[in-house]
Amino acid sequence: MLEVRDLHLHYGGIQAVKGISFSVGQGELVALIGANGAGKTSTLKALARMLPQATGRVHLNPVDGPAIDLMRLPAHELVTHGVALVPEGRGVFARQTVLENLKLGAFRVQDRHLVQQRLDELLERLPRLKERASQLAGTLSGGEQQMLAIARALMSAPKLLLLDEPSMGLAPIMVDRIFELITAARDSGVSILLVEQNARLALKVSHRAYVLESGRITLTGNSADLLQDDRVKAAYLGETVC
Amino acid sequence: MDIFLQQIINGVVLGSIYALVALGYTMVYGILGLINFAHGEVVMVGALVAYTVMTALLxxxxxxxxxxLLALLVAAPVCMALAWIIERYAYRPLRHAPKLAPLISAIGVSILLQNLAMMIWGRSYHAFPDILPPLHYDIGGAQITLLQVVTILLAAGTMAALAWLIQRTAMGQAMRATAENPAIAALMGVPVNRIITLTFVIGAALAALAGLMVGANYSVAHYYMGFMLGLKAFTAAVLGGIGNITGAMLGGLLLGLIESLGGGYIEDLTGGFLGSNYQDIFAFLVLISVLVFRPGGLMGERVSERA
Known part of the structure; x- marks a missing residue:
């Protein structure tokens, strides 16, 4: 689904991403884990064309069409090719209502019936958002905003969902809710790239994972295996390895 | 004649015009954080183009x-094209430059347009032809002319249409989203550059209408008229809370009233020392007071980004 080759990224003299390569298969949930400042968010932003200075080859390979060179697309065209990013810090439009935020997720969908149908489905699944549909998004709690941000991304019916730190700053109960939403998307066949600091959680829900350290991938494998890996245990799971 | 009521009427007319111009400032500020100091000049161009069309067809x-109507149909596209050019060539290349750069560029465009207008239309004051028959109605000891009635209604209708566009249409929602966070708006598929252009162009259409209204109500147009008008409308936008659409409408109306009432009573207030030609004092007193005491303006409060 997503094929990244040799991605580089410079930020004012600092090299945040130093030539990484990875892929996300069709219907696969792949996690990108690592410490603060390892380059996880930068990688996602580069994929979403929010950092135009990034270089490398990024291709989208949809099952039902030709490969698309993401690096040649302007940011606002990504969503029309089925790529949706849920940004770090949620990025909901605080001064718009919950309903407006959701509708904006389907901004490029022409078919109004389809938009309404997706909206009804999502609100049915997320009663918390339904109750607050006419509230300004800025008045929601952090967890509700994260829920809204993910739901908004789902409004575009993405083929590839990029999730940036969805558990950040949330109460444990909300983290569970958010991950229910993510696993539901995974089970419905959406390909997902998940960037997450909470490595245990990320490894539990993902099929495969990459470990990012100082802008390089240092370890990769099946998530189940990585959960048992001593290096991962020591560095990211907070377990003491004897 | 009731001076108070008369000044209220005059103030509402003036305020409606300020509001239309202030909307152009506030919409662009809301989206780019840029004070488009060339906007007053766009109003001037609108007024002078309208003047030219009307005198040519007289x-x-x-x-x-x-x-x-024909004058507006020519002036509006001219102003819209002008705004498109200004945004494309004077502001867009500086989009990611430090904030001072586009501001200086704006002042440069403003001077450029004034000089171009001076070369085209000369330095003299041009007398606007009468648009409507000089009918007037008496209400409570004051007079309101047909032109004033039409001006107020037209301004109100235009602003209602704009409010509808921004609050109720998908395009308006995209504009609001771009104003709040352009990077996230782009992720939703909003073509941010096109929305920015659109914002300038809509503001310019309002400016053309305002230019025609100024010419019609105050009977003159000249190459330098945009400077003071722009500054006043900017004051109105700041008074309402720059970046806030409703604020610009309210601020325009209030500023018109303050100026008109202030101008009407300044002779009494100063014992004849200052005459009504000093009415500009009030606009700038308002500007300074707002900046000192309530920099966010009347409606400048924003919902917090996070709960």
Missing amino acids: PTGLPPVLLA
Whole structure:
């Protein structure tokens, strides 16, 4: 689904991403884990064309069409090719209502019936958002905003969902809710790239994972295996390895 | 004649015009955080183009109202094209530059347009032809002319249409989203550059209408008229809370009233020391007071980004 080759990224003299390569298969949930400042968010932003200075080859390979060179697309065209990013810090439009935020997720969908149908489905699944549909998004709690941000991304019916730190700053109960939403998307066949600091959680829900350290991938494998890996245990799971 | 009521009427007319111009400032500020100091010049160009069209067509003997309509149909596209060019070539290349750069560019465009207008239309004051018959109505000891009634209604209708566009249409929602966070708006598929252009162009259309209204109500147009008008409308936008659409409408109306009432009573207030030609004092007193005591303006409070 997503094929990244040799991605580089410079930020004012600092090299945040130093030539990484990875892929996300069709219907696969792949996690990108690592410490603060390892380059996880930068990688996602580069994929979403929010950092135009990034270089490398990024291709989208949809099952039902030709490969698309993401690096040649302007940011606002990504969503029309089925790529949706849920940004770090949620990025909901605080001064718009919950309903407006959701509708904006389907901004490029022409078919109004389809938009309404997706909206009804999502609100049915997320009663918390339904109750607050006419509230300004800025008045929601952090967890509700994260829920809204993910739901908004789902409004575009993405083929590839990029999730940036969805558990950040949330109460444990909300983290569970958010991950229910993510696993539901995974089970419905959406390909997902998940960037997450909470490595245990990320490894539990993902099929495969990459470990990012100082802008390089240092370890990769099946998530189940990585959960048992001593290096991962020591560095990211907070377990003491004897 | 009731001076108080009369000044209220004059103030509402003036305020409606300020509001239309202030909307152009506030919409662009809301989206780019840029004070488009060339906006007053766009109003000036609108007024002068309207003047040219009307005087050129005057010999045809068409009814003046039709002339005004034709004048607007020419002035609005001219202003819109002008705003498009200004945004594309004076501001867009500086989009990611430090904030001072586009501001200086704006002042440069403003001077450029004034000088171009001076070369095209000369330095003299141009007398605007009468658009509507000089009918007036008496209300409570004051007079309101037909032109004033039309001005107020037209401004109100235009602003209602704009409010509808921004609050109720998908395009308006995209504009609001871009104003709040352009990077996230782009992720939703909003073509941010096109929305920015659109914002400038809509503001310019309002400016053209305002230019025509100024010409019609105060009977003159000249190359330098945009400077003071722009500054006043900017004050109105700041008074309402720059970046806030409703604020610009409210601020425009209030500033018109303050100026008009202030101008009407300044002679009494100062014992004849200052005459009504000093009415500009009030606009700038307002500007300074707002900046000192309530920099966010009347409606400048924003919902917090996070709960």
